[in-house]
């Protein structure tokens with residue numbers, strides 16, 4: 001009898017639901033026959049990429065007939081200088097998403113445990129599912145990571161702990177000392193993945209120094225990305241910083257040309273553009289304040305956020321509310337998939353985008 005394709009595939013794939021990204025603007029406009037819509041669904045940088053990155057991209061275009069530098073020499077050295085680590089401690093990824101997957105494939109086998117929060121970045125759960133690892137899912141406390149409970153959930157079978165700070169989709173951040181103490185309290189033989197995709201949005205006094213632990217020889221892999229504050233989401237480039245032996249191990253699994261020459265060139269330039277980062281932070285802070293106040297004026301509960309998005313409880317089904325907002329040309333993310341059935345995640349946009357979003361919310365909620 002012919003085997004079904006599904007039966008040929010890894011059994012762990014059967015329970016895997018594809019990641020559902022925010023709808024592209026073009027798709028929404030085509031489906032609804034509208035134009036001038038606003039996408040505040042994927043925590044992107046509303047200011048766009050750094051002008052320095054755009055210039056570097058133009059220059060790099062003429063060389064795209066060549067394979068990229070598979071070792072990402074220039075960018076890894078630039079990141080090493082930027083963060084005071086050696087290039088051997090830096091690993092480039094096709095977005096930090098790829099590095100999450102690599103670390104899972106590198107360490108997790110059926111029977112191994114991966115510990116992460118119940119309402120955190122969905123890819124941790126996908127990675128555990130994909131590898132057949134046991135998912136040890138720890139509920140949030142007051143919508144933030146419950147580090148004590150996570151510590152208690154660690155056993156001798158735990159191979160990876162995933163921790164997003166600030167957390168997606170809540171936007172909450174844990175005090176730096178608490179994170180550092182948590183990492184120090186973990187058994188030294190597992191790998192702690194500290195996912196800092198929104199790190200640059202944190203005020204200085206809320207930034208944990210996970211790199212210090214890396215330098216102290218701890219098995220900590222710090223993940224950062226160029227997709228958020230650096231405005232390069234479309235190019236797919238992120239990086240990890242970890243002990244050289246961990247980076248070397250992950251490099252064995254990495255596809256030889258996992259990051260493109262364009263992405264490497266743009267990221268190297270974007271890293272130098274401190275002004276663009278500062279402008280983005282200022283815009284984000286002002287926009288977050290505006291959106292929070294306006295949502296609260298509409299009677300909605302807003303989770304205090306340290307990132308470039310807000311989790312908002314609209315007090316009615318989030319999926320239907322998000323559909324209604326689409327008809328007003330505003331794309332947000334319903335959060336039912338994360339167990340927040342009455343919440344929307346709204347990324348901070350430009351002042352105009354934020355106003356459009358509040359106007360549409362007001363219309364949809366009938367206030």
Ligand SMILES: Cc1ncc(COP(=O)(O)O)c(C=O)c1O
Pocket residue numbers: 042043094095096097098121164167168195197224225226227233236237238
């Ligand atoms: C917490 C967190 N980690 C990782 C990522 C992946 O980002 P990228 O693959 O674009 O670097 C995201 C993207 O939304 C995120 O929110």
